[in-house]
Amino acid sequence: MGTKLFIGSLMVMAVMAAGFAWYFKNTQARITTLVGNQAKLEGVIKTQNETMKTMKENLTKQLNLSKDLNKKLSEAAKQNKQIAELLSKTDIVKNSMADPKRVEGSINEKAKKLFDTIKSITTRPSTQ
DSSP states (O other): HHHHHHHHHHHHHHHHHHHHHHHHHHHHHHHHHHHHHHHHHHHHHHHHHHHHHHHHHHHHHHHHHHHHHHHHHHHHHHHHHHHHHHHHHHOOOHHHHHOHHHHHHHHHHHHHHHHHHHHHHHSSOOOO
16 A cells, blocks of 8 residues: 555656646746847837937927928018118119119119028028
């Protein structure tokens, strides 16, 4: 009877050891998978954070450029209004007949100013 009990307890211990070995192997595989997934997620989070930071910087630059462009546009509109008022008050044909050189110089000067303003508004600033 003692041998049967001994053999029975050895079989129970063998089954328990096999069960523990299976549990240990299965758990280690899960842990390895989870660690790998965590590493991948950390890399993705880092990339997302860098992308969001870059996007915020670009948005700030765009807002500043947009404000600057709107300011220059309003200045150009103001100058355009001044030119329109000047032209509405002036009889160009009469003045051209009286003093063509002065009228030509005045028109060329105002046109150059207008084109310079348009050029300054539409020229892309150099980034450094």
